[in-house]
Amino acid sequence: MTGFEIEKLLSVGADAVESVLSEYAAGDDEKFGVIYEAVRYSLLGGGKRLRPFIVLQFALLAAAESGADPERAYMAALPYASALEMIHTYSLIHDDLPCMDNDDLRRGKPTSHIKFGEANALLAGDALLTRSFGVAVSNAYASPETNCLAAALLSECAGMGGMIGGQVLDLIGESEHFDMETLERLQSLKTGELIRCAALLGCYAGGASEKMCEAAEKYAMGIGRAFQVIDDILDATGDEKLLGKPIGSDRESGKTTFLTFMTIDEARAYAAKLTEDAKTAVESFCGSEILCALADYLLTRKK
Amino acid sequence: MTGFEIEKLLSVGADAVESVLSEYAAGDDEKFGVIYEAVRYSLLGGGKRLRPFIVLQFALLAAAESGADPERAYMAALPYASALEMIHTYSLIHDDLPCMDNDDLRRGKPTSHIKFGEANALLAGDALLTRSFGVAVSNAYASPETNCLAAALLSECAGMGGMIGGQVLDLIGESEHFDMETLERLQSLKTGELIRCAALLGCYAGGASEKMCEAAEKYAMGIGRAFQVIDDILDATGDEKLLGKPIGSDRESGKTTFLTFMTIDEARAYAAKLTEDAKTAVESFCGSEILCALADYLLTRKK
Numbered sequence: 001m002t003g004f005e006i007e008k009l010l011s012v013g014a015d016a017v018e019s020v021l022s023e024y025a026a027g028d029d030e031k032f033g034v035i036y037e038a039v040r041y042s043l044l045g046g047g048k049r050l051r052p053f054i055v056l057q058f059a060l061l062a063a064a065e066s067g068a069d070p071e072r073a074y075m076a077a078l079p080y081a082s083a084l085e086m087i088h089t090y091s092l093i094h095d096d097l098p099c100m101d102n103d104d105l106r107r108g109k110p111t112s113h114i115k116f117g118e119a120n121a122l123l124a125g126d127a128l129l130t131r132s133f134g135v136a137v138s139n140a141y142a143s144p145e146t147n148c149l150a151a152a153l154l155s156e157c158a159g160m161g162g163m164i165g166g167q168v169l170d171l172i173g174e175s176e177h178f179d180m181e182t183l184e185r186l187q188s189l190k191t192g193e194l195i196r197c198a199a200l201l202g203c204y205a206g207g208a209s210e211k212m213c214e215a216a217e218k219y220a221m222g223i224g225r226a227f228q229v230i231d232d233i234l235d236a237t238g239d240e241k242l243l244g245k246p247i248g249s250d251r252e253s254g255k256t257t258f259l260t261f262m263t264i265d266e267a268r269a270y271a272a273k274l275t276e277d278a279k280t281a282v283e284s285f286c287g288s289e290i291l292c293a294l295a296d297y298l299l300t301r302k303k
Numbered sequence: 304m305t306g307f308e309i310e311k312l313l314s315v316g317a318d319a320v321e322s323v324l325s326e327y328a329a330g331d332d333e334k335f336g337v338i339y340e341a342v343r344y345s346l347l348g349g350g351k352r353l354r355p356f357i358v359l360q361f362a363l364l365a366a367a368e369s370g371a372d373p374e375r376a377y378m379a380a381l382p383y384a385s386a387l388e389m390i391h392t393y394s395l396i397h398d399d400l401p402c403m404d405n406d407d408l409r410r411g412k413p414t415s416h417i418k419f420g421e422a423n424a425l426l427a428g429d430a431l432l433t434r435s436f437g438v439a440v441s442n443a444y445a446s447p448e449t450n451c452l453a454a455a456l457l458s459e460c461a462g463m464g465g466m467i468g469g470q471v472l473d474l475i476g477e478s479e480h481f482d483m484e485t486l487e488r489l490q491s492l493k494t495g496e497l498i499r500c501a502a503l504l505g506c507y508a509g510g511a512s513e514k515m516c517e518a519a520e521k522y523a524m525g526i527g528r529a530f531q532v533i534d535d536i537l538d539a540t541g542d543e544k545l546l547g548k549p550i551g552s553d554r555e556s557g558k559t560t561f562l563t564f565m566t567i568d569e570a571r572a573y574a575a576k577l578t579e580d581a582k583t584a585v586e587s588f589c590g591s592e593i594l595c596a597l598a599d600y601l602l603t604r605k606k
Contacts, residue, residue: 027463031485032471035463094429099421118402119474122425126397126432127463133436134458137451144447148440151454155437160330160338160430168335171422182334 001293003300009290010297013056014049020082024135038116038124039131043089046107050298051088051198052081057291058202058216064287066207076141077205080150084198086132087158091194093125095167105246129158146204153204157197166190178256184225192224215281222278223295229271230301232257233264242303275299304596306603312593313600316359317352323385327438341419341427342434346392349410353601354391354501355384360594361505361519367590369510379444380508383453387501389435390461394497396428398470408549432461449507456507460500469493481559487528495527518584525581526598532574533604535560536567545606578602 025043027036059077063070096103096111097118104114113121136151137144156162166189169178173186199216202208208216234243235250236259250257258267278295282288328346330339362380366373399406399414400421407417416424439454440447459465469492472481476489502519505511511519537546538553539562553560561570581598585591 029468031488032468032475035467035471039463090429094425097425099425120471122397122400122402123467123470123474125429126393127467129429129432130458130462130467134455134462137440137454137458144451148447148450148454151440151451152437155433155440159433159437160342164338164426164430164433165332165335167426168338168423171426172335185334 001289003297006290006293006297010048010050010053010294013053014047016056016078017049017052017081017085018044020078021085024082024086024131034116034120035123035127038112038120039127041115042093042106042112042124043086043128046109047085047089049085051084051194053294054195054198054220054291055081055084055202055205057294058199058208059206060202061282061285061287061291062203062206062208062212065209065212065285068207072141073206076139076146077202079135079139079141080201080205081198083132083136083150083154084194084201086128086135087154087163088194090125090128090132091158091163091167093121093128097121100167100171142205150201150204153197153200157193162189162193162197166193173256174253177260180261183256183258183261187225187228188221191228192221195224195227196220212285215285218281219278219291219295222274222276222281223298226271226274226278226295227298229258229267229274230299232259233267233271234301234303237264239302271299304592306600309593309596309600313351313353313356313597316356317350319359319381320352320355320384320388321347323381324388327385327389327434337419337423338426338430341415341423342430344418345396345409345415345427346389346431349412350388350392352388354387354497356597357498357501357523357594358384358387358505358508360597361502361511362509363505364585364588364590364594365506365509365511365515368512368515368588371510375444376509379442379449380505382438382442382444383504383508384501386435386439386453386457387497387504389431389438390457390466391497393428393431393435394461394466394470396424396431400424403470403474445508453504453507456500456503460496465492465496465500469496476559477556480563483564486559486561486564490528490531491524494531495524498527498530499523515588518588521584522581522594522598525577525579525584526601529574529577529581529598530601532561532570532577533602535562536570536574537604537606540567542605574602 021043025040055077056074059073060070063073092106093112095101096106097113103111105111112124133151136154137147139147166186169186170190196217199220200213203213203216232250235247238247240247262270275295279292282291324346328343359377359380362376363373366376395409396415398404399409400416406414408414415427436454439457440450442450469489472489473493499520502523503516506516506519535553538550541550543550565573578598582595585594
């Protein structure tokens, strides 16, 4: 499967998720409609929808393994994929706030607080996080048991022992140099946990075996780490126009990145190794070609 | 039942909830323990625990009606009560932030961002909101169906169509004068929805009838509105030491409050009327004396 083909698939997945997200973010109010507008501004019309794609692909892989109806598994995966994307989006909005990274641009557009003011951006993030759990537990294509498991997983991966823990480490890193081990930990919490969540949510939606769940976690850990290494490389060598944000910001801020510990070539080799590990974890499952192609695609991405 | 007796009961309920909350907020990390500390700082050791108390009381009332085991109903209500208190606490942390109300004091203590810095306060709020849903869906004393309903209700009441909507209205009110109708709407969203949530969560935990759920919503609406009217009166006439925050802030900021539309005596009479309505809604249920006494107690509170 070529990079072009996986890009096509990603864009089909992104469209499906976009349309579902758009329903969840619908709403208005004569008086306080700005909050709905702010939510839609950040949630819709952008992003690779990488996490939702992973949810959907693992749901199909799990259905192929368990013999479940793939269409039903896909339908069950969609609300989970949407809930996860809402959490990812809230984290970006809050991360961009002046008290955090203080970023003015995201995906080439003004960040939420630049566009709607800090208070509305804060509340838009809160609203997305709040709604995401409502979406997960109201999934009509999965059982209440599965919905509870999915929501508990979202809470765990996005919480203090997951993404938020990573964000706190990130804050500490602004005034402290990390060793490689702490950097790996930061990244596996801040980025890796939501990718692990994506893979497992797909498994839940498709009724995966214990064995597949374990493989999914290994895959997620591999591509999650590779993703971050590539992010660091792109921040140093990428194309500002493609990225939609200024490059060189990590070096300017003196942040510890993978490039603190290795050359760009070493970092590329490290990301390639992590990608191979990810592919190895899932390749024995029938239908894993797309996930393998996705891992390769992410390794060579330019944005 | 006297005010003293209800105060005793509230403090017993608060202790029970405190101990459960303390378990949920346990955790540490050598590197980023500050987030756990910040969560505990705001969550533990303070507050009337009014919302949890309402959850627990409605669970007992519902059990008395449905014939469910009251101890089991109580145990099922505790996680919901805790989840709701976490959401209430997160909303206070975010509400106090510089971009929102910019408050330095809460319950007589420095607010979270004064104590831990803005970024950690933001993340502590996010962490509480995230964990609250995990707590609700992992409630071992209720069925997955009920846990899903409870989490969906929390999401609804705390979201854009509930508390967050009220907060957005509140922001708009900083630069705009509201009429009485909009003020009532603001308050019913910002404060009322979490109190309604409390009453209904208790009903869910105790297996209440449709009829009791309706009564619970009426009760919650009555005491929620009365609560806010009393808040406005206390802000104008209260004792700073008892309240743990400066008084007169509403007048200074030119905010629209119930005292914009009525005298203090009229506001007291209005709160009394709302309290009577609340009591009337539940008094036909066997065991509603405590909820009625609570309504009276809130009407005469000094803090």
